[in-house]
Amino acid sequence: MPLTHSSTNARAVPPPALRRRPLRAAAALLLTVLCAAGCADPGTPAVARPSLRPAAGEPALPVNAYLPTTAEAFDTGRARALLIDRCMRAYGFGFPRPSARLERTSLLDGGVYGNKRRYGIADPAMAAEYGYHLAGTLDQKARGRIRVAGAPGSRDPRYLIVLNGPGEGADGQTTVKGRKVRPGGCAARASERLVEKGSATGSFSYGQLAADIKADSFRRSLRDPAVRAAVRAWAACMKKAGYTVASPVTDAPYFDLDEPTVSRKEIAMARTDVGCKERTRLVRVWSEAEAGYQRRRIAQNAEALDRVRREQRSRTAAVARVLREA
Numbered sequence: 001m002p003l004t005h006s007s008t009n010a011r012a013v014p015p016p017a018l019r020r021r022p023l024r025a026a027a028a029l030l031l032t033v034l035c036a037a038g039c040a041d042p043g044t045p046a047v048a049r050p051s052l053r054p055a056a057g058e059p060a061l062p063v064n065a066y067l068p069t070t071a072e073a074f075d076t077g078r079a080r081a082l083l084i085d086r087c088m089r090a091y092g093f094g095f096p097r098p099s100a101r102l103e104r105t106s107l108l109d110g111g112v113y114g115n116k117r118r119y120g121i122a123d124p125a126m127a128a129e130y131g132y133h134l135a136g137t138l139d140q141k142a143r144g145r146i147r148v149a150g151a152p153g154s155r156d157p158r159y160l161i162v163l164n165g166p167g168e169g170a171d172g173q174t175t176v177k178g179r180k181v182r183p184g185g186c187a188a189r190a191s192e193r194l195v196e197k198g199s200a201t202g203s204f205s206y207g208q209l210a211a212d213i214k215a216d217s218f219r220r221s222l223r224d225p226a227v228r229a230a231v232r233a234w235a236a237c238m239k240k241a242g243y244t245v246a247s248p249v250t251d252a253p254y255f256d257l258d259e260p261t262v263s264r265k266e267i268a269m270a271r272t273d274v275g276c277k278e279r280t281r282l283v284r285v286w287s288e289a290e291a292g293y294q295r296r297r298i299a300q301n302a303e304a305l306d307r308v309r310r311e312q313r314s315r316t317a318a319v320a321r322v323l324r325e326a
Contacts (some may be wrong), residue, residue, distance in 0.1 A: 007224035007301050012296065016115060018133070019027065023065070023123075024214055028042070034113040039235065041180060046067065047062075047065075047176055047295075047298060047299070048065035048067050048305075050065050050113065052060070052112050052113075053112070053186060054071060054111060054113060054115070054121075055107070055111035055116055055123070056123045056125060056126075057111075057116060057121075057122030057123035057124070057126070057283065058082065058111035058113065058115050058116040058117050058118075058122070059118065059119075059283060059290075060112075060113055061113070061212050061214065061217070061287060061290055061291055061294055062291050062294045062295050062298055063213045063214045063217070063294045063297075064113040064115070064214075064297075065309070066209075066305050066308050066312070067113070067210050067211065067214065067312075068160065068308055069112055069113055069114075069116075070106055070111065070112060070113065070114050071112075072105055072108045072294075072316060072319075073114075074102075074103045075319050075320075076315070076319050077317045078097060078100055078268075078323065079193060079323050080190045080191070081095055081097045081098060081187075082322060082323075082326055083189070083190035083193050083194075083322060084163070084186045084187060084190045085097060087185075087186035087190065088162055088163065088186050088187050089164075089182075090142075090179060091158075091162045091176050091177055091179055092162075092177055093154070093159055093162055094154075095163070098122065102136070103158065104135075105134070105135040105136040105139050106136070108126065108136075109134045109135050118218070118249075118284050118286075118287075119246035119248055119275070119277070119286050119287075120249050120272050120273065120280060121248075121274055122274055122277055122283050123271055124271065124274050124275075125273045125277070127267065127271045127272075128267060128271055129262075129267075130262060130270075131255070131262040131263070131266035131267045131269070131270040132255060132269075132270050133257055133262050133266075134257075136255065137258070137260060138262070142244035143163050158176045158177075161176060161185065162176050162181055162185055162186055163185050163186055163187055164180060164184065164185045164187055165181060165184040165185035165187075165188060166183070166184045166225075180211055182214050190206035193318070193322065194315060194318050194322070195314075195318060198290075207305070207308035207311065209301060209305065209308060210305065212299045213295070213298065213301075214290065214292055216297070217290040217293040217294045217297070218290060218295070220290075221286060221289045221290045221293065226284050226285050226288075227289050227297045228288055229246065230280055230281065230285040230286060231247065231282065231284075232278040233282075234248055234276050234277060234280045235247075237257060237275075237279060237280060238273065241272045241276070243269055243272065243273075248277065248282065251271075254266070254269065255269075304320075
């Protein structure tokens with residue numbers, strides 16, 4: 001508010017022209033502060049941020065803004081399976097589609113961004129119910145529907161020719177049941193449909209650059225002093241509880257995770273594991289270290305990643321169109 005006379009401290013109100021100058025200066029100062037916190041050059045693409053809330057125990061990393069979420073990846077797989085199945089049926093074959101039950105277990109195991117087990121088990125509720133097991137391993141119905149062997153005609157030796165196209169082992173065969181098989185087969189045709197018209201890359205990919213950044217940041221974080229200290233603190237916490245383990249990201253050495261049963265001992269250890277991660281702040285320390293590496297790589301590859309982001313939006317639209325048509 002402009003300065004006015006006060007009953008306790010009378011001050012002159014400057015003319016309007018003079019009053020605007022400090023306001024401009026204050027606005028400039030505010031803009032400088034805001035830009036120091038994240039403004040970009042007008043010619044530089046803005047850095048995207050993950051927009052969805054992660055699952056319990058899951059970190060959201062900067063590069064996740066340039067990668068598909070678990071739900072988006074599932075939708076893409078569903079749309080691709082639908083297109084492949086349509087194509088295969090023209091040759092008298094079929095292709096299995098992922099079930100809604102599989103989507104549920106994928107979200108339980110991977111979280112919103114696929115990071116839920118990045119630093120080992122970190123969700124108290126999952127530890128209490130599944131121990132170190134993945135929900136998908138214990139869900140027998142989901143496991144049964146993943147198998148491709150049940151697809152119509154999948155035992156026919158020509159099945160893979162139609163699916164993936166004539167290859168070195170196809171004896172030059174390019175027709176099946178009187179129909180020509182295109183190079184790449186039904187899988188390639190499905191991928192082409194999931195690329196929007198006018199796409200810059202013209203390929204079925206979510207951006208290898210973003211995936212490489214995510215993988216590289218994890219490798220680098222293993223040597224980060226803060227991460228190593230947090231891992232040592234976690235291991236000491238586990239040892240105090242009676243468990244001798246060196247790394248939180250390796251499978252629990254005491255249990256067979258391929259078996260579809262969870263013992264009380266496994267649940268007890270998993271719950272202790274999560275508790276030690278919470279006490280040592282391991283997930284936060286580790287994810288912050290990774291985030292630092294990722295932000296530097298994202299800044300170095302801003303234009304390329306902006307293209308990846310645009311391609312991702314185009315692909316999402318293409319997937320949605322295919323699913324609407326189903």
